[in-house]
Amino acid sequence: MNQKELKELIEFLIEKDIAEFELERGDVKVKIKRAGEAVAPAEVRYVSNPVPSPQAPVAAPQAAMPGAAAGPAEPEEKLHLVASPIVGTFYESPSPGSPPFVKVGDQVTAGQVLCIVEAMKLMNEIESDVSGEVVKLMAKNGQPIEYGQPLFAVRSSK
């Protein structure tokens, strides 16, 4: 996961007011805890263009401040991000015109195919590595995808 994706992830967590988050896929481990109101939320944009983003500071507050969260009364939750292991083109469905593998609100099980990322006629079926509810689609059909780019956010049901 690169600087830009980490920044996007943090922005997403801020937008959804998620206090604690863990991602573990292969070599990539990300753990973020944030306090309620420390960071001004930036606009969340998922650009397909691999233009290097300015080296924005990405350090999220490390020490959680218990009870400091202002605003929504939603309990803190853990969201799982499913990321792409390859550079390629994102497809939401098995073939053009067929229904998408999943949509927001769907319950998925670990190992279920969520999408395809294609690089030069190598089709990579991306599976969910947790069971739970798909809460966000983070890529558009036909969009170019970078290595490690988050594709889906899944609210783990365990």
Next chain:
Amino acid sequence: MATPSLLFSHALAPLLVGSMFADAAQIHHFSLVDSTNTVALRAAADGAPEGSVFVAEEQTSGRGRGDHGWHSEALTGIYCSVILRPQMPPGDVQFFSLAAGLAVHHAVHQVTGLQADLKWPNDLLLAAGPTEVTAPAKKFCGILAEMSSEMSRVRHVVVGFGMNVNNQVFPHAIAHRATSLRLATGQRWRRTLLAAAVLHQFEREYQQLLQNTPGSRAELIRRFEAHSTMAHGRRVRIVGTASAGLPANELTGITAGLDERGFLRLRTADGTQPVLAGSIEFLDD
């Protein structure tokens, strides 16, 4: 009249001695399947070993990119998929796409003497017939690779080959762009020999890629370009794809070789950009 040489495992295995595909118990022969890739993917998920081969005399739902099918007439073509379990990052597996195309190029040359033209990433084209050398080339072989991976580890890869060998006619809908080795040469070819040659050549490419050095990839790309007349200077339209930086559904430009990752470079009005995937139409035929 020669009897068709069926692709039975006991016919193929002796031709594969010394290769990773030689185990007759792991060569699975079908008279009829939906798609050898589908069967191979299912077997791979159930733990079938690397080097397993799935070969069919006929497919009812041969698959290509997206919603493309593969016309799979009984007893005339080669419909063959293999399971690989390479220990490399998932992002490096795309080189197999190029390697598989090159393998078919070399195998067909070895068996028939024909020089097939590679169309990025791995279609294989031939002049339509011995008397039609000036006509646009038509496709006789397609390859589809499918992968299951974790973030940094490949679980398995299935590479499927669909090759028109002894076809004499094609359905009207594809007749203008499909050909076979028989149509191109005027003679029948033994499918067992061709299938074995493809697997031997593919293993050679595979072993080189497993070394996973920048040198072996650069060499692969150089060889691909040497056997692909469209890699440079052809005006093409790329349909149903994204290129890095432009999620357009269609892109027109001049081909400018392959980049170091094997992506096709396309010179467009907006500059040169790598094409990640897509179907290619020639605009200068």
